[in-house]
Amino acid sequence: MVDLQLLRTLRVLYVQGTVTATARALHMSPSAVSQQLRRLAAEAGADLLRAEGRRVQFTAAGHVLLRHADLLCSQWERAVSELAEEAGSPRRTLSLGGFATSIDTLLAPAARRLNQAEYPTRTFLQEAGTQECYEKLLAGEIDLAVLTPLPGGPPLDDPRFEQSVLMDDLMDLAVPADHRLATQSTVDLADASTEDWIAPHHDHTRLIESLCSASGFAPKFVHRADAWHAVLSLVSHGFGVCLVPRLVPPPRLDVARVRLRGDPPPFRRILVCVRSGTGQDPTIADGIAALRQQAQGH
Known part of the structure; x- marks a missing residue:
């Protein structure tokens, strides 16, 4: 079971381009972001990123997972919204x-x-x-x-x-x-x-x-x-x-x-x-x- 938080970190990394900027955006330490990315790669069983200087580039597998991350995160947000509406206490x-x-x-x-x-x-x-x-x-x-x-x-x-x-x-x-x-x-x-x-x-x-x-x-x-x-x-x-x-x-x-x-x-x-x-x-x-x-x- 993939942690949605790991997918969110991956999505933010794609926008920010560096681990340091991602950590700043998520109010985390760079080491914590790196740890999450390593954990996500292990759970996915694929190399998702490669370093190019201070920036990171997504591999083909990384782009595949990123596309599914967008879908999964969107579906989760939709489920939470429907649950709040169903409960009548948003x-x-x-x-x-x-x-x-x-x-x-x-x-x-x-x-x-x-x-x-x-x-x-x-x-x-x-x-x-x-x-x-x-x-x-x-x-x-x-x-x-x-x-x-x-x-x-x-x-x-x-x-x-x-x-x-x-x-x-x-x-x-x-x-x-x-x-x-x-x-x-x-x-x-x-x-x-x-x-x-x-x-x-x-x-x-x-x-x-x-x-x-x-x-x-x-x-x-x-x-x-x-x-x-x-x-x-x-x-x-x-x-x-x-x-x-x-x-x-x-x-x-x-x-x-x-x-x-x-x-x-x-x-x-x-x-x-x-x-x-x-x-x-x-x-x-x-x-x-x-x-x-x-x-x-x-």
Whole structure:
């Protein structure tokens, strides 16, 4: 009988790439992770990994077991969810993660709704970027994530997750109030092709690069700032322009937010994501429903 914990460690290792990073993600010691992996290989009767420098590579047998691990872990999560529903007394705690602007506009209001429901849910929230959300879901640190898909990330049909569209967040072009485009009701994204650009946090910078590329140019990033208030401050002082999602609070008075043309206009897709097999858990399902209700107002 294979311990599901060993399979979970294998799945996290596949994402993290090293024993040290896997240990950090699972809050274990590297020696404990190595011991679990040796035990799993012994129980499987096959070599699952091979070392390549500091990283490990999965053998053909390792990939076979990884595929079955995804199925087995998903089935176990589904069984636990059905048992909770059958018992009529689901767990009433929920850990949620998401990017910064989703906390203020989606996660925190939805969590408050869950806290104040007839059968309250105790919620725990944390800020995390897209890749970090996927990693925390696999490690069991969060139950539900709000994220924006990125190039090279898990596709919607990734067997490890259940992902669905929560909303599409339209993007505006933020320019200084005295900018040549500030008085326009709508503009094409390509109208900003010769401007200096402000690069926000990593995930959003990649999205801007993708949207600008689709409009036929590469943005010239000159300045960088992670927090949106810092980005807008740089815009207001004339250091560049930036694409700003509608979920970001209204800009400063010295920043104009110009709408973009397109069919559809540029947007960032926002997903709700849980571990495969957990979507029917009553508490997680309530969390998804609360988020959908909150998203309808935006």
